[in-house]
Amino acid sequence: MRPLILVFVLLNFSFVTSSLADESGPVFVDQGSAWDASSRTDFYTRDQGSRLIPFAWLKALKQADGAPFLSDSLARYGYLPGPEDSIGLPVGFHATGPTGAKVVGMTCSACHTRQIKVGERQYRIDGGPALVDFQAFLGDLDKAMARATSDDAAFQTFAASVLQTAKPDSDKVAALRSDVDAWYVRYHTIVDRSLPNPGWGLGRLDAVGMIFNRVTGLGIGPEPSFLIPENIHRADAPVRYPFLWNAPKQDKTQWPGFADNGSDILGLARNVGEVMGVFGDYQPTRKGLIIDFLNNNSANFDGLQKLEDLAKKIGPPKWPWSVDIALAAKGKAIFERSTADGGCQECHGEKAGKVRFPFQQTWATPIQNVGTDTREYDILGWTAKSGVLKGAYIPFATKPLKETDLAFNILSTSVIGTIGEHVVSFATSSSHRTFGKAIEPGAAPSASESVDATRLPSVLQDLPGAFRFPDAAATLETRHRLNMEAESPTPPKGAYESRVLQGIWAAAPYLHNGSVASLAELLKPASQRQQRFAIGPDYDTNNIGIASNQAQTGNVRETTGCDDLNSGNSRCGHEFGTSLPDTDKKALLEYLKTL
Structure with missing residues (x-):
């Protein structure tokens, strides 16, 4: 064979095999030069502090037909194979902790990675709204654990898998059962009381409702369960996942636009609330009039900052087909x-x-009512018992929580308290310094501690704006019951970003x-x-x-x-x-x- 023909054949063979290799995976749509493979992998796996279930338990659970719960890496719910697929976890799920004690959690890419199909090709859009059925996943996980704990024989099989021995020690089985029961009573309570029928379906969830339920229902009740079941409402206002590109640039965020946005501290507030909603640990304690928001709080501040930095790198996807x-x-x-x-x-x-601190220019995000569905505003009017946070407030940032208050206000106090305590502890090189306070019933914070963001450290002064309750979200009855003060006019019910x-x-x-x-x-x-x-x-x-x-x-x-x-x-x-x-x-x- 002549050398020139041989070179042509080899080049053509290389092109064909390369094309065939490309066919085996998705086409990653062009999202700018800053978005590369290493950034993508980091985005898919970065720990943000979610703590859903011990990995060994998840691996031991079975589907209704007896197949391992992780047998398809959760593809049946729409989740995508990712870097950790070798251990059965898809994009947006990670296992963190030491070997033998890893805990599975979720990260933002689970809900913000889109894959579409045109012809025979798959196209991956990072930061796009996921087409996943989160409700089906939550419900099936609940049922799988119910089967594993339904009787002694079923639990013995589960324990043998978790403890990796055919005949586990009875004391270890008993200890495992105690841990599983403590986890399951909390998980089943939120799943049973939150999930609506009909369900959210592919690509939607009631994100704000689930965050409210997680914080008020699972985090602030009495020990040892920390539960306040009656705080958990049916989460029946589904919204689609927003896209992440340009999200850090908006001056408002959340569909009703109740959250100021556009600075690192406001991004952290947005993301700490999200972590709490996807089963991050949050169990604040109270000693006298001092509130410790970081007690058993799994928010990973370093991971959250890196994820926000990654979100800034995700460019808008470029249309990959021809345009006239x-x-x-x-x-x-x-x-x-x-x-x-x-x-x-x-x-x-x-x-x-x-313009946000420090001199970050945002894009305007108009909040308007254009006649669309109004259900999301009903969620914002939910009330809940404040539990251990009764009377709690953040000096210069929030007002004291009433015994029954808006779930919105309880979340605001929780997130701002968590961030403030972290920032103050970090700035003072202290491993533990409480930030929140509480008042005696009927008392009020001193004038020197009333809401006045200008008295907060500069880096925190934007923080009170992370939760600006829309006036239209509370009915007159709710406002009267909670003795809410009249506020400046805000967009009407049904106004969205x-x-x-x-x-x-x-x-x-x-x-x-x-x-x-x-x-x-x-x-x-x-x-x-x-x-x-x-x-x-x-x-x-x-x-x-x-x-x-x-x-x-x-x-x-x-x-x-x-x-x-x-x-x-x-x-x-x-x-x-x-x-x-x-x-x-x-x-x-x-x-x-x-x-």
Whole structure:
């Protein structure tokens, strides 16, 4: 064979085998030069402080058919194989701790990694809203442990697997049973009392409701269980996972926009609350009038800061398919029109927002009511017993908690107290310095300790803004019962954040509650939008969103119309651009691919 022909054959063989190798895994969509493989691996596995279940227990549990619970690395719930797949854990799940005593927890990538399918190819979008069924996972884990503890024989089998011996010592079995029972009474209580029927479905959960339930129901009750079961409400206001790119730049966050955002300390507040919601340990103690928020608190501050730094590196995903440049240019002109003329720029364009400490410029995040589902606001009006935190307050940052208070206020005190105590301890090189205080019943904090953020250390002065309760979220009855003071006017019930639309093509389904399958559907009047649609990873590049035909059957989203706006599933609202001619809609959709 001639040398030139041989070189050609070898090069062609190399190209073919490389292509075949690429076919075995997902295409990682271009998300900027700062987002590389090492950053991705770190994002998938970084410990943030979640402590769900001991790894040995999880490995020993069985599915209903007898297969190991981890047999498919949780792919049946939509979770994706990742760097720790060799030990059975998918993207966003990690095992932390010494060998033989590792604990499984979740990190933000479990809920913020998207994979879609076009033709025969899979495309991975890091920071995108995951298409996972978190409720099914939580419920099945509860059932698996119920089976393992249903009788002595079942537990003996479970114990043999955990203790890695066919005939475990009876004392060790008894000790294990005590530990399992203590864990299970807490886990079953929150699962049984929180999960709604029908469930959240793929790509959604009631995040705020579950955080409220976790903090008020599992963390602040009397020892040894720390439970206050009556604080746990049915979490029936599902929302879709938001995308993470540009999230640190917003001046507001959380769908109702109740949280100031845009600085490291505000990012930490956002993420500490999230850790508490995914089963981070949180059991504050009280000695007299002193509150210790860091007692048995697993928030990993170093991990949380690194994850926030990683989120800053995740760029908006670039559309990986062809674009009609001329048509997109026409769409850009439509996008930049006024809202009255069907444009998007006023609400979704990149505009300067607040300046956060230290001199960080944010993007404006308008909070507006555009007629969409209002259920999320019912969650914000939940009340709960304050337990061990009765009377607790953070000097200069929060007001004393009443015996029964808003769950929102209990979470605010918990998060701000946790961060403040950590920062003060770190700044003073002290391993233990309490930050929170409490008052005697009927008393009030001294004038020198009233809410006045300017008296906090500079690094903490933005922190009280991490929780600004929307006035519209509490009914008059609730406000009267809690003796809440009148506050400045805030957006009405049903007002949600409007984000810059970079990478919006990768965030279907749409609206805050995931009730609209595609951007093409969103440009239709609510009365013409799909009442029900299959949901899954198959992607429609023409309509930009969830494809109407899904290879994975059984996942269907049922929505309601404008006559049931508080269902949690209403497809109503956001009728901007719905009266545009079809040619203009097509052009606008083409432009949205380029953002």
